[in-house]
Amino acid sequence: MPLPRIALAGFMLESNGHSPVATEAEFEALGYFGGNALAEDLAKPNPRASATMIGFVEGMNGGRAWTLVPIAAAQGGASGPVDQTFFEEVLERLETGLKAAMPLDGVFLSLHGAATATGDFDPDATVLRLVRSIVGPDVPIIGTLDLHANVSQAMVDLADALVAYLTNPHVDMRERGRECAAIMRAMLGGMRPKSAFVKLPLIPPSITQNTKSGPYADIIRYGQSKLDHEILNVSICSGFTLGDTPKNGMTVTVTARTSAERAREVAFDIATTCWADRRRYVPKMTSLEEVTAMALAAGRDVKKPALLFADVADNPGGGGRGNTTWILGAFHKAGAEGVLLGIFNDPALAAEAHDKGKGAAFTARFNRDEADQFSKPFTAEATVEALHDGNVVGRRGVVAGRSLRYGKTALLKVGGVRVVVISIRQQCCDPVAFEMFGLDIAKARSVIVKSRGHFRAGFDEFFADGNIVEVDVPGLTTPVLSRVPYRNLPRPIFPLDPDASWTPT
Template sequence: MTRPRIALGSFMLESNGHSPVATREEFEASCWLEGAALQADLATPAPRASAGLSGFMRAMQAGRPWQPVFTIAATAGASGPIDQTVFDDICARLVAALKAAMPLDGVFLALHGAATATVDRDPDGTLLRMVREVVGPDVPVLATLDLHTNVSWEMVKQADMLCGFITNPHVDQAERGAECAGVMRAMLGGMRPRMAFAKLPFIPPATSQNTAGGPYADAIAYGQRFLDHEVLNVSVVSGFSLGDTPKNGLSVMVTTRTDAARAQAVASDIAAWIWSTRAKWVTNLTSLEDATRMALEAGRDPSKPSLLFADVADNPGGGGRGNTAFILESFVKAGVEGAVFGIHNDPALAAEAHAKGLGARFLARFNRDETNVFSKSFEAEAVVEALTDGEVVGRRGIYRGRSVSLGPTALLRIGGVRVAVVTLRRQLAEPRMIESLGMDLRAVRSLVVKSRGHFRAGFDDIWTPDRIIEVDVPGLTTVVLSRVPWREVPRPIYPLDPAMDWTPPAPQDVPVRGG
């Protein structure tokens, strides 16, 4: 028996429509691996490439012999639209690798699904179409998608199954890859699934999208109840609101073994139910003044519980620059004690701290090279308390068991406040990003994280939900959607148009390929 040849690849970018353009340098700093380099990375204990690829491979290796074909994995986390020439290059490299490997028996891709480019408004759809054009209509093409994907009809039309994450924070990436491996095996045996797709005119605020509880947890649970011997997968993906693209909107995808009518009925039912709950998807933020007061109290009274403050409006995981100083300046001026800020993206400041060395005292100039309107400058006397190369292996949450590079990193002390300054833009979702600087997180009175929600899986052993404060300050990833200067989002859409009404149309079904 010949071993089936399955091509593996990844393209992951979440594009904030109002953030600076994503460059090749950003991808290379995060993950740009091709061929043998991708194969070697996935064989290490702590790979950089998507956990979806690792999960798919492990599940496939548990079955009959197969042959993986390694193409390209390009990841930049979250940023602005990708430079078109960079995206074109990624597509060209993927297509060339596929053509060189033909004939193929299947393709698995770990995608994010919320990318835009400086020209192409649907890069994920374009990439899937190019893959389909190479392998033809009969070869299974499966992909995982981030829960914050903005799904297009083109994406659905070109894939046999799109499998969205069901946890936020996203700790199930490997499991969803494994789920795709099971469907791939079934398709190699002759199964031809059907998929239905429903798009809601609804962009829920990011802080109402946690899946441990609340309206999104209810929506996920409602969808999962339809899984049975016929319904293979239900993906309820909230979308990335700040993509500001015609693809914006919560999406429902239902994949069945053979029954298109069943897929359509289930997708329509789920879409209608979620729409009926739309008023529950709200956000509640704490003012900067109240947050500062709470941090002061936590620092002065060790009998009070420590607190975690989330700067949700400057989340690098959503395209934020990771360097606004609104909370930092307020805490410093108020005299807050025992606070740690992480992680502040400022390559120039990190380099200066490394040049001056441990114990140096100097005037720290934050954001001297930044031009974004929210990234205002801030100056304060600081002491260099720790220096590292910024290379960490995650131990919790979304980065568990994976290598993450922050670039040269420094811990600065400003009065009773410490700031972790990094060279590469990342969100603080992993304890080792702070612990590697010698900090004991359990001794911290206030931790400020530049993250929207992934920190919850990294720090939940210390800070329970009742001790997490989401702070209302400006930024590129604001969850107050009325503040966003929308350009391309389709209208009307809820909650921007709160009085609108909507009835789910008949969900679209993908024709069987090669039948």
């Protein structure tokens, strides 16, 4: 019997509707692979490829022999809408690769699900449509989705199964990849699953979507309680609220082994339960004035617990530029001591620090090249304490075990604040961002992270939930949705329209 030939491809981008256009350079920096490069990467001990793809390969390798057919993967992290010309280049690469690889027995796609392109509101569906048009109606197409995916009916119709993460922070990406491998095996054996899809007019603010506790934890748990001999997968995507697309909204996708009707029943039941709970999704943040006082107090009294301040409005993992200076400026001005800040994206400043060298004192000009309205300039006297090439391996949390590239990186001491300055924009979700310089996070009095929530899976060994403070400052990823200048959102939608209604149809 010939070995099953399974193609692997990826397109991952979370598009903030108000962030600058995502360019090819950003994809190149975070992982843009052709077929051979993808196969080479996946064979390494610490790949850069998505954890879902790694998990899928692990899952398939756990069973009978198969032939891995690597096609291409484009990983863009979170940014604005992808440049249409570059997106079409990715499509062309996928098309050429898939056509050359035929015949195929299955396709695994690592998707994010919340991408937009400058000329396409649903590029994830466009990728799926392309793949379907090449492999035909009978070849299984199974994909993973981020829990923040803005899922469309078209995406569900074009795939055989879409499997979303169950955790936020996303610590189950590998596991979901392995789940897709199990579904792929079952489909190779003849199973043809049926899916149902429900979208709610609900966009829960980002920081209300943690899965440890709260309304989203409850609905995820409720969804999983529906799994049985017939219900194969329940994916409840909170959606990416900052996506600003006509397809925004929380979704329930249920995949059944055989019965479309059972899938529909379960999907409507979960959606109804979720809708009834919508008023619990309320963000709670602390003002800059209050957190500055808290940082000063923590710096003065080592008997007080150390605090972690999350700059949730400037989360590069949601399209933030990773360089706003409200917290840095306030803490510096107030004279806070024992503060670590990571990770500040400023390639020009990092390069200047590398030119000046370790030990140099200079006037650091943050954001000299920035155009975004929230990325204000900030100037202060600084010392270059250490330099790094920015190549590290994630230690803990959502990027554990994966190779990361921060680009040229510098540790600057700015008054009582030590700032880690990087050159490839990304969020601070792993302690390695500080530990790469030998910094002991346990000895810091305050740690500022530019991250919305993924830091929780990396920094939990240093900070209990009660010592984490979400700061209310302006930014591209603010959880205060009334401040977001939406243009394309379907209205009415909750909570922007408190009286928005929904009835199961």
